[in-house]
Amino acid sequence: MSSSILTLEQLGKQFPSQPDTWLFSGISAEILSPEITLIMGKSGQGKSTLLRLLGFLDTPDHGTIRHLGKTPAEWSAEKWRMSVSYVAQHPVMLPGTVEENLQTVSRLHKRPFESDTAHQWMEAVGLGDLDWSKPAAQLSGGEKQRVALVRTLLLRPSVLLLDEVTASLDAISKRATEELLLDLHRRFGTTLLWITHDWEQARSVGQRVWFLAGGRLLEDSPAALFFHAPQTPEAREFLILHRDQKEDAPCHP
Numbered sequence: 001m002s003s004s005i006l007t008l009e010q011l012g013k014q015f016p017s018q019p020d021t022w023l024f025s026g027i028s029a030e031i032l033s034p035e036i037t038l039i040m041g042k043s044g045q046g047k048s049t050l051l052r053l054l055g056f057l058d059t060p061d062h063g064t065i066r067h068l069g070k071t072p073a074e075w076s077a078e079k080w081r082m083s084v085s086y087v088a089q090h091p092v093m094l095p096g097t098v099e100e101n102l103q104t105v106s107r108l109h110k111r112p113f114e115s116d117t118a119h120q121w122m123e124a125v126g127l128g129d130l131d132w133s134k135p136a137a138q139l140s141g142g143e144k145q146r147v148a149l150v151r152t153l154l155l156r157p158s159v160l161l162l163d164e165v166t167a168s169l170d171a172i173s174k175r176a177t178e179e180l181l182l183d184l185h186r187r188f189g190t191t192l193l194w195i196t197h198d199w200e201q202a203r204s205v206g207q208r209v210w211f212l213a214g215g216r217l218l219e220d221s222p223a224a225l226f227f228h229a230p231q232t233p234e235a236r237e238f239l240i241l242h243r244d245q246k247e248d249a250p251c252h253p
């Protein structure tokens with residue numbers, strides 16, 4: 001049985017550098033739990049900005065967001081972010097080792113560190129051999145992405161806001177990371193709100209699609225409908241461009 005976990009009412013955000021110019025506006029929608037919603041659209045449409053608003057990392061210039069019926073003012077920022085957690089495309093590693101980064105959540109929230117779970121999830125995303133005593137600053141981009149993801153998963157949020165979290169990964173690590181996220185969704189009912197430019201990923205994981213264009217949420221549809229029968233000319237053009245790019249891509253035997 002699905003229920004509403006996030007509600008967006010007339011949400012709007014202006015360009016940070018150009019007040020009075022709207023990056024997007026009038027976004028009203030609902031995220032049901034548990035569901036996997038993709039946020040799609042061309043670059044610069046405000047997808048990351050929208051996700052950051054939902055993660056209580058930025059504030060809207062218009063409208064309201066509710067999580068489980070309550071506005072941000074009724075939650076503390078810390079409690080909201082523990083329940084609706086953002087994972088950045090280029091995550092910031094905290095000073096210290098990989099282990100210290102993974103222990104951030106337990107330190108901040110005075111919980112026991114779930115060492116076995118952390119090991120299991122690191123293994124699941126292809127980092128089973130990573131030396132936890134290594135300074136986190138020395139990790140590759142793809143390693144940082146996965147350590148940041150596991151660091152956030154240890155919060156056990158109800159909603160994960162995923163900002164192109166597999167963009168720096170090779171095909172095998174990407175698949176492994178997708179599998180872990182889908183497993184958490186299936187087992188714990190974690191709601192996923194997922195920005196991706198990866199066509200295959202979108203087709204394989206998405207249940208619902210939000211399509212942003214021209215500062216509006218133009219489509220909010222079941223994924224099958226969006227991919228097979230988009231309702232707007234903008235979405236049709238976007239899908240044709242993606243399909244053409246994919247067909248032009250070199251084949252790797």
Ligand SMILES: Nc1ncnc2c1ncn2[C@@H]1O[C@H](COP(=O)(O)OP(=O)(O)OP(=O)(O)O)[C@@H](O)[C@H]1O
Nearest residue numbers: 015016017023041042043044045046047048049050
């Ligand atoms: N902190 C900021 N200061 C100035 N401009 C910003 C800031 N954050 C976002 N913007 C601008 O807002 C617009 C939307 O950015 P955003 O990253 O949200 O788009 P996006 O749809 O996620 O793009 P992409 O798919 O390329 O990641 C861009 O023009 C960006 O330059």
